[in-house]
Amino acid sequence: MAKNVLGTELKSCCTDPVTGFFRNGRCDNGPGDTGLHIVCAVMTAAFLRFSQVQGNDLSTPAPQIEFPGLSPGDRWCLCVDRWKEAFRAGVAPPIDLEATHISALEFVTLDVMQSHAVGAE
Numbered sequence: 531m532a533k534n535v536l537g538t539e540l541k542s543c544c545t546d547p548v549t550g551f552f553r554n555g556r557c558d559n560g561p562g563d564t565g566l567h568i569v570c571a572v573m574t575a576a577f578l579r580f581s582q583v584q585g586n587d588l589s590t591p592a593p594q595i596e597f598p599g600l601s602p603g604d605r606w607c608l609c610v611d612r613w614k615e616a617f618r619a620g621v622a623p624p625i626d627l628e629a630t631h632i633s634a635l636e637f638v639t640l641d642v643m644q645s646h647a648v649g650a651e
């Protein structure tokens with residue numbers, strides 16, 4: 531079983547909308563996922579605007595790839611590099627640590643992720 535950044539079993543990030551590179555609701559890491567969609571994040575308006583400016587519009591539905599478009603409050607498996615960019619820009623969305631793949635620790639420290647964990651103040 532895949533592990534999360536806390537070292538326990540990787541939990542589901544979201545099934546409505548269905549997220550994950552493999553569209554299984556989990557931020558699994560595996561072959562073909564060159565973007566490393568391993569960070570389970572809760573969308574915020576600020577992050578969605580930031581991502582759109584960066585050229586990745588996550589708000590607009592794209593039915594041709596079965597993408598519903600995201601709204602604030604939705605959970606989604608983000609590319610770890612996009613989350614890091616947002617962190618540096620001060621607009622990183624909250625992270626569900628139990629649903630974020632352990633390999634994210636290769637790119638972001640646990641302390642940083644914990645400071646942005648769902649429910650962290």
